Amino acid sequence: MVGRRAQSELEGRAARCVGARAARAARRARLRLARLAARLVRRRRSRAAGRGAARGGLPARADVRRRGGAEVLRRSGGTAAAGSRLPPARKRLRGSRAPVLSGHARGGDAALSAPAVELAGLSRDYGARTALAPLSLAIGAGELVGLLGPNGSGKSTLLRMLVGLVRPTAGAARVAGVALRGDGLAVRRVASFAPGEIALYGELSARAHLDWLLRGRAREAYARAHSLAERLGLPLGARVRSFSHGMKRQLLLAAALAPDVPVRLLDEPTEGLDPTKRGEVLALLREDRAAGRTLVLSSHHLGEVDAVCTRLLFLSAGKLVADEDARALERRASALLRLRFPAGVGAERVAGELARAGLAPSRTWQVAGEDGQVWASCRLEAGDPRAAFARLATAELPAPTAVQHGRLSLAELYHE
Template identity: 35%
Template sequence: MSAAIDISQLHKKFGQHTALHSIDLRVAPGTVFGLIGPNGAGKTTTLRTLVDVIRPTSGETMVLGEDPRTGGAALRRRIGYVPGELRLDGRVTGHRLLAFYAEVSGPVAPGAAQELAGRLGVDLSRPVRTLSKGNKQKIGLIQAFMHRPELLILDEPTSGLDPLVQREFLQMVREARDAGQTVLLSSHVLSEIQQIADEVAVLSDGHIVAEGNVASLRLGSIRRVRAGITTTDAAADRARLATLPGFVGLEISDANGGLRITGTVDGAIDPFVKALAPFEVNDLTVEEPDLEESVLRLYGSGAGTVAKDETRASRRARRGGRRA
């Protein structure tokens, strides 16, 4: 089966700045593909080339079997797109704006927009210019989903949404996948991608530094940990805590008759939790570090170069096999 999205050696320069360095990317039909990386990694540039908002310096992009540069309006009607910097304004109501989008995007089932508005919690009777950023984002999501396109391209789609609405959005994505639609979404929020994506590519400085499923990439294996323990023998407990397994950058400090430890656990959390069992733990916080820290720790420049080269080689081999 042909790919829903097939990118080969995509290179983009803006003046002297190179935003994308000859990336390869393939998204299978009926899957959710996450494109993640820190801000400025090249995610938005990649997505904009797929909808012909910008054009590549070199390389090829195929979307639903067509070149976005020549597919025109017919191809765009098969795509639902939410840009990273969504700008909606005007005196028209949400109803009127979505009715206009329906004329542009193609047939929309009766009541589809209203159903999505109810799920996301946005009042379509209000003028768009009076809506908050989050509610404008909801309108953007409705216009992308309401005509049930073959492909959804979503750039930072949960920007400005509260946690409950984010959860509803993720359910909408699951339903789209179950209906056979393909979803490509970018994010710098790792937990969002972990919950929904089948496959993931990690972008850093315009390079794809890793690709696979979330578990295989081990992005979720890094956690920042803070714990406080009560102690009667600070010197002995310091020595025992210094041997905690899996810790990177462990710091131990005095705190209110006890000790506080901070650092990062790289790997399984279970051995660390069991190692704390002999202590009287009075507080424990485990949190995900920001995505940039995860990417740099796991896929630094050396590893990134290897992963990128291996990805290109495997892609070329697969393309050679298809042509044979």
């Protein structure tokens, strides 16, 4: 009886040992699977970080934790800023080289006399479509340059190439004396960038998001960004998800204007802002230029930038169609007179009567009908509209309902 009981107990212990070993083996298998899954997640985040760079340098993941009552951003993933680590997908790009400009030394005193931005045949193709035709130009230190053109003209493509977010198909570039190579990390140490697209993390506060955008910059940049955001009326403690489109635009601008770098590249900095905020932003740009920095900004609204820019570059279908300073544009605008006549007059009658009155007979009047109204546009010889008004009085036409002088629309500028 005792022998059977002992045998039964031994068999039970053996079964429990086998079960324990099986449980341990199952736990080890689950642990291996968990490690494999974590490795896959990290790999996906690294790839997402590379894609996030092309969308404007946003993090692959960002968490917020509390420490001593203050918000501290725990960073992981993301686009490389000055001093930050690159994910594997971007490390491979850093070692590759773009064509190099000759003639200027990198850094040192030689770079001080070099242009702030220099392009030599820089271009970008997407398959058979040319986003930017080969472009060669130089922008001097301290200039405030406006890139103007309709949507799809190549403005954003050019700015993204200058900071390494888009690889050029051909050509070379220097920014603040630094050659554009690989992923553009060296350029981003001497230039700041405000992307045109808005893709922010809504769960972060404005203060935390500014700190993340400025990672790797000097500590003074953080305080300046907070000051600029407060000047623009942004609540730093509020979550970004509560911000309007214009407020998010201003948050990106505050981050771009904060670092102490010689060059700033701003893609549509006034897009989505009301007139009052546009004025405040343009005032900030004037102040930044007065401090000796070079600014290049894009827009498709001529009236917003011609008042602050010292030079205007006009792009159309990826090609540079005009390069003018602000004074030359003002002279062109002063030579243009536009008249609007009421509906029912007829475009042919307006053209004939104005020609008979002798208004700029050596020039061709452009007459277009719109909603029954007729617009007539004429180039003045001396830029003084008073003689034209005297001749207009002799024409057998009703009084114009609108008269414009000294202003050029973007479409008129391209046409002229």
